[in-house]
Ligand code: SF4
């Protein structure tokens with residue numbers, strides 16, 4: 001039930017008043033060991049804020065973050081430091097996430113030393129070489145500078161840094177979004193290989209559904225700070241139970257014309273999170289909107305095994321639910 005409220009100060013508005021924005025309004029999910037959960041939604045839906053709360057880069061306003069049964073969001077900084085190595089991050093921009101004044105060896109040695117994982121220089125060098133090998137780079141890369149590498153190579157280095165402490169969970173926030181199409185595929189394959197070998201779980205935050213289709217086991221869809229739907233990947237793709245998910249999926253380009261989806265693209269902009277729509281937050285853009293959608297908030301409820309959705313249409317009998325009778329997206 002994670003919540004995060006930001007207060008926008010009077011300085012920003014220049015009026016001496018403040019405004020509150022609920023970036024995350026009660027989001028719940030779990031991630032299993034070795035699993036990739038994709039967190040998707042349009043820009044500003046709160047998905048990065050969820051990731052930042054898990055990483056403790058933001059303090060939740062309410063709710064909990066739990067790792068292996070232990071609540072971690074309210075630990076003291078000293079206690080949390082011991083757990084830090086278990087949750088790592090790969091950011092979007094491979095050009096700003098590596099310190100340009102440090103050689104690759106030092107960038108990778110830093111977490112190894114900080115977390116007390118190596119004792120001698122030789123041990124450190126061995127471990128750095130091992131990390132570079134895991135991400136498909138040669139050992140001599142260690143003695144070079146970040147500016148000598150392409151975006152894809154830098155992202156490999158960023159992944160190696162995240163792997164240094166053998167984490168249980170890596171939050172990948174738009175980790176491949178800035179890369180060229182062919183490089184994206186390479187990095188996604190690398191992440192999948194790493195997961196097979198290490199059992200690391202990924203929270204894969206992305207707006208790129210073609211990539212999400214490729215990498216995820218389960219998908220959680222966020223809209224204006226809330227979960228619209230969460231389900232195994234196949235169910236999300238074949239039988240989405242929320243109109244927003246259907247619209248998002250229909251916007252994914254499909255190369256084969258015979259397979260092209262018929263659903264219209266998502267219309268209109270996301271409403272301001274400062275004053276989200278009443279009732280169902282999606283009602284201003286929903287092609288299925290009914291009267292009660294404007295006043296009644298749909299709860300996130302089970303609709304099938306491991307599949308939850310927050311839409312009133314799922315109260316209807318299966319034969320009357322347009323989400324089920326319409327051809328699969
Ligand atoms: Fe659309 Fe109503 Fe379902 Fe919201 S609850 S997604 S407005 S049909």
Ligand code: MG
Nearest residue numbers: 044047048174
């Ligand atoms: Mg973001």
